Amino acid sequence: MSTQIAKSEALLSSEELKESPSSTLASRRGRRTAIQELSLQYGLVTVFVILVAVFWATAPAFGTLSNLWVILESMSIVAVAALGVAFSLAVGGWDLSIGSNIGFVVMVSAIVLIEFNWGGLLGILAGLLAGLFIGAVNALLIVKGRVPDMIATLGTMFAFEGLALVIAGGNNVAPGMTLSNGKTAPGKMGHLFNWIGNGKVAHIPGLVIILVVVSVAIFVVLERSRLGRALYAIGLNSEAARLAGIPVGRYRAIAYLFSGFLGGVAGIMLLGLLGNGQVNAGQPYLLECVAAALIAYAFFGMKRPSAHGTVFGALFVAVVVNGLTMFNVPYYVEDTTYGLLLIFALILTFTVGGGTTATNRKSILKQLRKLHRSV
Amino acid sequence: MNTLAALEISKSYGPVEVLHGCSLELQGGHITGLVGSNGAGKSTLIKILSGAEQPSSGRLMRNGEPVRFADPRDANRKGIAVVHQNIAMGLVPNWTIAENLLLDLLGEKKWPLMLKRSWLERSAAELLEGTGFQFDLAKRIDELSVAGKQEVLLARALGRQAEVLILDEPTASLSTREVEVLFERLRLLRSQGIAVMIVTHRLHEAAEVCDEIVVLRDGRVVDRLSSLGGNESFDMTRVINGMLGVQDYGLRDTAVNGNQGTASANSTAREGPSIGTVAVRSGNKALEVVDVSALPGGPPIRLSVDYGEILGLTGLVGSGKTELIEQMVGVRPLGSGTVLRDGKPWRAKSMEDAISKGVGFVPEDRARQALFPGWSVAHHRSIPFLESFSRWGLVRSGSEEYAGNELISRFGIRGGSTVTPVNFLSGGNQQKVVVSRWLAQECDVLVLDEPFIGVDIGARTDLGRLLRDFAHVQHKAILMTSSDPRELVEVVDRIVVLKQGAIVWEGKATEGVLEDIVAAIAGDQQGVQAIGAKREG
Numbered sequence: 010m011s012t013q014i015a016k017s018e019a020l021l022s023s024e025e026l027k028e029s030p031s032s033t034l035a036s037r038r039g040r041r042t043a044i045q046e047l048s049l050q051y052g053l054v055t056v057f058v059i060l061v062a063v064f065w066a067t068a069p070a071f072g073t074l075s076n077l078w079v080i081l082e083s084m085s086i087v088a089v090a091a092l093g094v095a096f097s098l099a100v101g102g103w104d105l106s107i108g109s110n111i112g113f114v115v116m117v118s119a120i121v122l123i124e125f126n127w128g129g130l131l132g133i134l135a136g137l138l139a140g141l142f143i144g145a146v147n148a149l150l151i152v153k154g155r156v157p158d159m160i161a162t163l164g165t166m167f168a169f170e171g172l173a174l175v176i177a178g179g180n181n182v183a184p185g186m187t188l189s190n191g192k193t194a195p196g197k198m199g200h201l202f203n204w205i206g207n208g209k210v211a212h213i214p215g216l217v218i219i220l221v222v223v224s225v226a227i228f229v230v231l232e233r234s235r236l237g238r239a240l241y242a243i244g245l246n247s248e249a250a251r252l253a254g255i256p257v258g259r260y261r262a263i264a265y266l267f268s269g270f271l272g273g274v275a276g277i278m279l280l281g282l283l284g285n286g287q288v289n290a291g292q293p294y295l296l297e298c299v300a301a302a303l304i305a306y307a308f309f310g311m312k313r314p315s316a317h318g319t320v321f322g323a324l325f326v327a328v329v330v331n332g333l334t335m336f337n338v339p340y341y342v343e344d345t346t347y348g349l350l351l352i353f354a355l356i357l358t359f360t361v362g363g364g365t366t367a368t369n370r371k372s373i374l375k376q377l378r379k380l381h382r383s384v
Numbered sequence: 385m386n387t388l389a390a391l392e393i394s395k396s397y398g399p400v401e402v403l404h405g406c407s408l409e410l411q412g413g414h415i416t417g418l419v420g421s422n423g424a425g426k427s428t429l430i431k432i433l434s435g436a437e438q439p440s441s442g443r444l445m446r447n448g449e450p451v452r453f454a455d456p457r458d459a460n461r462k463g464i465a466v467v468h469q470n471i472a473m474g475l476v477p478n479w480t481i482a483e484n485l486l487l488d489l490l491g492e493k494k495w496p497l498m499l500k501r502s503w504l505e506r507s508a509a510e511l512l513e514g515t516g517f518q519f520d521l522a523k524r525i526d527e528l529s530v531a532g533k534q535e536v537l538l539a540r541a542l543g544r545q546a547e548v549l550i551l552d553e554p555t556a557s558l559s560t561r562e563v564e565v566l567f568e569r570l571r572l573l574r575s576q577g578i579a580v581m582i583v584t585h586r587l588h589e590a591a592e593v594c595d596e597i598v599v600l601r602d603g604r605v606v607d608r609l610s611s612l613g614g615n616e617s618f619d620m621t622r623v624i625n626g627m628l629g630v631q632d633y634g635l636r637d638t639a640v641n642g643n644q645g646t647a648s649a650n651s652t653a654r655e656g657p658s659i660g661t662v663a664v665r666s667g668n669k670a671l672e673v674v675d676v677s678a679l680p681g682g683p684p685i686r687l688s689v690d691y692g693e694i695l696g697l698t699g700l701v702g703s704g705k706t707e708l709i710e711q712m713v714g715v716r717p718l719g720s721g722t723v724l725r726d727g728k729p730w731r732a733k734s735m736e737d738a739i740s741k742g743v744g745f746v747p748e749d750r751a752r753q754a755l756f757p758g759w760s761v762a763h764h765r766s767i768p769f770l771e772s773f774s775r776w777g778l779v780r781s782g783s784e785e786y787a788g789n790e791l792i793s794r795f796g797i798r799g800g801s802t803v804t805p806v807n808f809l810s811g812g813n814q815q816k817v818v819v820s821r822w823l824a825q826e827c828d829v830l831v832l833d834e835p836f837i838g839v840d841i842g843a844r845t846d847l848g849r850l851l852r853d854f855a856h857v858q859h860k861a862i863l864m865t866s867s868d869p870r871e872l873v874e875v876v877d878r879i880v881v882l883k884q885g886a887i888v889w890e891g892k893a894t895e896g897v898l899e900d901i902v903a904a905i906a907g908d909q910q911g912v913q914a915i916g917a918k919r920e921g
Binding site: 229233234235236238239241242245246248249250251252253254255256312313 | 715734735736738739745747752753754755756757758759763767768770771773774777778779781
């Protein structure tokens, strides 16, 4: 039918600017009302500003400088890992393994530091390689093995969560612990990791510095680089991308490698913060990261994953959780909060905005259907 | 009397009218064929006949009484059944035949709460009673062939007491033998007084099984042919003339078959580059295929396009045009034979390779294959050539912006600036963006698949002129396909006609050749062999 509509556009003169976006591409519901358009563009930011204002006015501890650092620190790990998720979303895919990626990296780095006592630099290197390895496995499964993104990363999510337990023997890896041969673990966290977790430069916490560096770099990659442009092209219309000469498979693999690498960075940050390799340390992060990366779709009505939107998403989540803590809302309400925030952002994007750009919405629905079928 | 008739049906989507007063009648005991090229309005007409869409004006008549179908289910209750081209749409693959036969009952909440195999088989058997179909009811759908699945759909429609059966491209994925079986089945249904309509682009099949052929073009019924009692064969030349609209254009002084109204629209379309300025072939081959089969297992083809010329490829749907050119640029794996670029064997593995060799490609389906929804004109300009628009891996937005502006001013793209999302442009201007970026980047060989689909008349004229300038002035090679020979005559220098994967005609593009092209498409296999012999000799 679309070809016919297109064909009969022949009846219209070429100068005529269409009333609504071409029917072949955009939603057929016609124009959005001004209110819809406004809430799509500024809804998320407005709600954020209102929330901050309410917390500030009602909770005296909220508006302090030290609390600002607390919020920024608590969002930093989520934001870095969520930027990884944004890469997978950009190519029209998913990375559900991000949480167990963080947990796995925490364990690998902790073992290198504490059991092997190889020092901080090698600890970081091992962590990053572990993250990249997960990214490579995902890329291999998805690009070469043609396994749908969501299911593939669901598989690696379980596999690496389990593997983290296996290499740690099921226990936390902490300095001074007793090894299986009865000796005491030789290593300690070391200066480097202590600085990552607790260090400051001119009052700015190390975690926040890493967050700023990583987000600026990823912003440049996604928004300004050739690679970023190609990734978005694939996510919007992979067939058109292929016919424009973009090696779709290679770039999708690169997207998952980025995701794995950023998971590695986040894992190293988390280990620095925790001070030891805790079992299942990565578990809470999947929900937060996916929420942050998807909230980005509603950031100024962009309807696509982005670096700045994702960082904002992480900030939004952190502020809400921080504010609720001020009101003594118990910690176990957090997950519900993430879920509600995510649903709110999705309603802004899909219900009010009439969906993301056509292809992307379809790809998300397709993924969900695939997942549904597979379960 | 079992009839379904459409009276003066028109259908508009927004400001765009796709059907203009179509009338036709399906009669019990008749098989009607509906033919027409891409975009003629066949599927819209089917949707209206089956209740999936409402006509904007005009009426449907059922057994002589006015009728309105609220939705497909309502039409179904009134005896209309449709078997869609996409067979998978109507079947649940990992269910049994019995379950699939009873699928509609599930939708009507008539399945028992606790499902028993005995109930399923009994109800399915009841449904099949009198339809003449027999199945192994416990077999799963995905174990059946395409033809088998189609039979299940047919049986289900008939079991629901369908009196009017509409089949959309029923033979598209069947083997010759399976087509025979299907046609036998349709003849049997005809003898039972059922009104059958098949929508098809395989003309010889329509001629074989139909009692009447209705030709649709540009949303109008332009011709209606009947074979008296099935004894007389159809005049295929007339059918193809009707489909392609050659008669009211090139051969305007000869008989016109009820297609008034399009002539005026067409004459405005022809105010483009003048016909008859056919370039002399330079003999300098830019792109050549040797022994390549357009369709899998088809005859080997030899074809070349020279620098400085535009070669047009035409033929009906299924003739292998798209398959051939996609193999030439490397976006479809080369089945057999060799592709030569500047006389040297060349095997492109992807569009990336093709671009690096100066070969550009404009695919057929703009929305699905070329556009990125929400992206600006400038982004579309640069995407195939990102490398030349970037430094140190970063896209130079300044030069991208500049190129976007250049594209807009030089190629007359109207309706927006460089930052306007392309989906806000009209179809014609979208196509100008997609085509002219290759001209702006000065590729050496440009291959275009149906570049004028969904393009308005003004933009089509502009595009034709741009392409001719590119080939003749800048001395580049252009290869384009179109299922409308009139479009080709307007733009190209030389025309090659494909039929079932074989070249059946080749010649200069002058106005007088339209008749020959129609004859070549209508001609039988002997014609193919005759030309083959001539080429060898």
